[in-house]
Amino acid sequence: MTQDTDTYAQQSVAETLKALDVDPAAGLTDAEVKQRLEKYGPNEIEEREEPLWHRIFRRFWAPIPWMIEAAAVLSALAGKWEDFVIILVMLLVNAGLDFFQEHRALNALKALKARMARQVTVMRNGITKVIPARDLVPGDLVRLRIGDIVPADVQLVSGDYLLIDQSALTGESLPVSRKINEVAYANTIVKQGEMLAVVINTGMNTRFSSVVSLVARAQLEERSHFQKMVIQIGNFLILITVALVLLIILVSLFRGDELIEIIRFALVLTVAAIPVALPAVLSVTMAVGAMNLARRQAVVSKLTAIEELAGVDVFCSDKTGTLTENRMQVAEPVVLDGHDIPELFLVAALASRLENNDPIELPIFHYIDEKLPDMDLAPYRQTHFIPFDPVRKRTEATIETDSETFTAVKGAAQVLAEMAELPDEEAAIVNTLVDQLASKGYRTLAVGRKPADQPLQLIGLIPLYDPPRPESAQVIADMRDYGVRVKMVTGDHIAIAREVGRLLGLEGETIRSKQLTGSGSQELLTLTSALSAAIYSRLKGDVSQSEARHFADEVMETLEQLYDTRLLEREFIYTHESAIIDMIEDVDLFAEVVPEDKYRIVDTLQKGGHLVAMTGDGVNDAPALKKADCGFAVANATDAARAAADIILTAPGLSVINEATKQARITFERMKSYATFRIAETIRIILFMTLSIVVFNFYPITALMIILLALLNDIPILAIAYDNTRVDRKPVRWNMSELLTVSSALGVTGVISSFLLFYILQKNGLPEELIQTLLFLKLIIAGHSTLYVTRIDDWFWKRPYPSGLLFGATFGTEILGTLIAVYGIFVTPIGWEYALGIWAYALLWFVINDAVKIQAYRILRNR
Structure with a gap:
């Protein structure tokens, strides 16, 4: 028998690994898994089915x-x-x-639930593989990352930290931080971070199971x-x-x-x-x-969603992986002076992890396999890795060789440009390159190398292109024919949103996320003040004419960008709810959004009397999926997105939504x-x-x-x-x-x-x-x-x-x-x-x- 979860929480992870007899470098063997599966049973909560006599009575x-x-x-x-x-x-x-x-409905739901079995990344026999969560046993080593639902009670073995949402278990409204030696409970959700963990209890022995057994809850759908x-x-x-x-x-x-x-x-x-x-x-x-x-390969997890769809008149769709193929391809790389393409992709690969199957990182390894087959990564050891998260917007890896130690970094261009402390002229060149690539629909990944105690050296840019799915444009046209207005909601740069929107036939108004919060008004005020200061300084003779003009030109360029997005035209009435609703109704493309923005868009449209459907695939889509009248999790969505959605698509693309x-x-x-x-x-x-x-x-x-x-x-x-x-x-x-x-x-x-x-x-x-x-x-x-x-x-x-x-x-x-x-x-x-x-x-x-x-x-x- 395994110990109580609280007992494990009081001992070190080394003691836990010893107690569970598991090799931290290789995981369990197939023979050990078979033996433990027979002893502990599958990793699932036994559902108390209503007795036949009671259903009849x-x-x-x-x-x-x-x-x-x-x-x-x-x-x-x-x-x-x-x-x-x-x-x-x-x-x-x-x-x-x-x-x-x-009886027919229950059988149908059982069949549908069977198709929604969760998957988990586990190490067995020294090999990383993906298995159904129900096959986990105590002692399994699992990798947890942003968007995952923790599949069992686990103790964290290695990594920096996890930010975990325990609201489903404890009712806590704020996520909690968990580090090495600490315990994470089954059915909680990873909001940030990436760590390796060892399974300590499964199925009916988890904390979640004990909570469920205390309260008999009727599973009544809203x-x-x-x-x-x-x-x-x-x-x-x-x-x-x-x-x-x-x-x-x-x-x-x-x-x-x-x-x-x-x-x-x-x-x-x-x-x-x-x-x-x-x-x-x-x-x-x-x-x-x-x-x-x-x-038609759509699994309904909430039957009433079928009915809600009848009245849906606004369809909000995530872009990546939904309207597009979510299969990034590397376009023509851009290298800065003093660097070359092999160095660019070497550092990019070192700042990545192949086993994570990250869609942003896989194209880097595919490019190396196809274009740089002679590249040897063996001399480089990745001793520490910090995964990407929406706040830091970059990944970092500490790399050691026989002769040196450095940090490989890749991420958002504006973040790395700031870390590199580039001169204004070089920063402007980089920003111009990013804008040019973005206007073509490319997502730009900047790559840099940071020697010990030195600023980051920016090596170059890797443009990534996620092509629209072949059927997406037709799906959107069909939706329009059925009276449904489609809105694309993406975290990508506004230029990328416009280009993809153009390819899909969504060429309406485009706005940035800051315009949803009214922050553009403050930016406008700041820029106007700066322009006035530049003119005043010139009149006093504090600065040269060329310096004042250069600064004024920069301010005016930004003002023009604000005007282009109609910020000046709209935000003076933004405080009125009806004006907010009108604004969001008129917009077809929302760019540079964060999860709160997606939720706000859905909520505002609902306040305007619309029934809203939402699609998404990531943990950042989960709040909006839950809020929408009908939420769709697309194929290969994260566990968190699937849990929040009403309908789960098991085939790529959106064509089934029209059906x-x-x-x-x-x-x-x-x-x-x-x-x-x-x-x-x-x-x-x-x-x-x-x-x-x-x-x-x-x-x-x-x-x-x-x-x-x-x-x-x-x-x-x-x-x-x-x-x-x-x-x-x-x-x-x-x-x-x-x-x-x-x-x-x-x-x-x-x-x-x-x-x-x-x-x-x-x-x-x-x-x-x-x-x-x-x-x-x-x-x-x-x-x-x-x-x-x-x-x-x-x-x-x-x-x-x-x-x-x-x-x-x-x-x-x-x-x-x-x-x-x-x-x-x-x-x-x-x-x-x-x-x-x-x-x-x-x-x-x-x-x-x-x-x-x-x-x-x-x-x-x-x-």
Whole structure:
């Protein structure tokens, strides 16, 4: 058994390595790994799955099942055994359908989660390799770097430091620093640094596991805008139904009807009118969408994200690795006087680590392999390495040879130029070279060599080019066609952003990150003051005319740059939130941004009423991915980005996002169809029943017929999740006034058609029992036909046509209902002649209902 994590924290890493019997230079052997895996098990938290009996039981333990069960008990007490059997069948069918769909959804999620297995860099048998995190065992040596999620409890062996976000474990809002000998816990996130660590506890023995075991948490996803609206519709229908049913009860009691019969009828009517199938339709529709996306290599980690996508009208995309290939290539190197290309790439390679697979460093080694194959790195020993981080913007490595010790540095050109203490003229030349390279879309990497106790010697520049993906421009054009505005958000230089934007068709306004914070106003003030000082100094004679002019020219050049980015034009109104929103809405390209800027951009757009999607791949994208209405982690994203995202792309590029958007809008149309149908049917049934009982003192259908009607309705409703729908060319959102108006118009039209049929049947002197069966058949046929009216906002014969599954489900249940009415199964038989008459009557009103729908949409949209 391994020790408790806290015990390891109290001893040195040397003692830990000895206790775990691991070679710090080579790691574990395959035989040791196999043995420990058998002893400790896989590195994963055992999920407590809900027992099968509990999943079945809870289908019968909720308000709606209680009402059905109470109706069954009351039917048995009243001796209505046919009603009792049908109610029991209805209860079991509803529970069975819900269980079946949940089972499918759970299996789908298990399959999707399996595709999101985390990877970790580990040393075994003296070789660095990448393995699934679940295969880690105590004693494994793992390398942790910025963006990684710590895969197990570990003790830090070597390196400078790690800055770790422990908020998921401890609730601490600020990251904590960890150094050699200290412990880092599983499922915390590396924010800065790079270190080697030894695994001390895995799986159920980690600190994370102990915290999880203390608190039983329900894994409830936050409801989307879409779900909230559907649930509001459900609550609205329940409120109407309960109010009218209470009215029926009061009137019936006043008339002296039998109490037990009244309550039984009221319960049955309530069950039939409220949206019993709402949870099933939601789960089926979302599961279908998730599986469709999985086939296109998009893993959905948060199902509600599919729904949110339907209304997304702004798409913010990271550039590197998302719109571009994230496969840097070296362009033509630039070397400064006194240096050459072999020296440039030698020092660049020494300031890098091949095993890190850093996308900025790999092109250096590829260039050496292709262009400088004779270069020998063996005489050089890298004794200390400081990895890149967003604050320092450089990597440093202490290099030793037999004859000397020096520091190899590579990083941002402006940082190295400052370290090199270049004269103003040389610094200006370097800056000009960087700007020229940036204007061509190159990312420039400066390389320098720092001898002991001397300033940095700048050797040259390595331009790197990350070409756009072949499909990116077309993806962006397709998004525009679907009403989605694309904004590129990048940490790169503004010139690079413009060039890549031009290649992708994003040639709108471009701004720097400092313009998001208003810092440009301060820069403007500073420059204006400096210009005034230069003029004043010249007037006093303190400086020569040429010196004053040179300084003024520099200031004016910077002022022109500010004007070019429209900073002067905008920032005087930046303090107003509406102006900030307008500014960000107008911009297509955001350059030189930091993580806070990405978050601010998403947040500001949301405040402006936009639904925002965001893509990214790095830890710096994680806050914005979490904040966005729908976050996409692209292929090869860091663990932190994957954890923050709602949808994870497993194939390179963004083409699947357009497919996801289409799928989301299809899902929306299906749910809108269901919502319109459900409101219309509730009004049609409950209002007709209430008016018939309260005004005419006539029960138009029996409790048993209501049960049969509800049972037959549930089957085709589920088929809505597979219906063919059109894909809207614009983002779609709920228009409640339109939805309620159209569905109410259809519901009232249905009530009129039912009362007209009731009047005709009574005029012809038909018996009460026969009238009830005829009305029962009419409600079945008319109700199922309403699905064809509500599924599109155009005439029912227009494309897209209904799916075969929907047609089969609706037509099949209508035929079944007809056979029940014709042959008198549990009801009074009516024969084929009356049945065909009801079919003709219902189909006539089907056309009338469609015309009412068309007219309602026209009136609403022409207002």
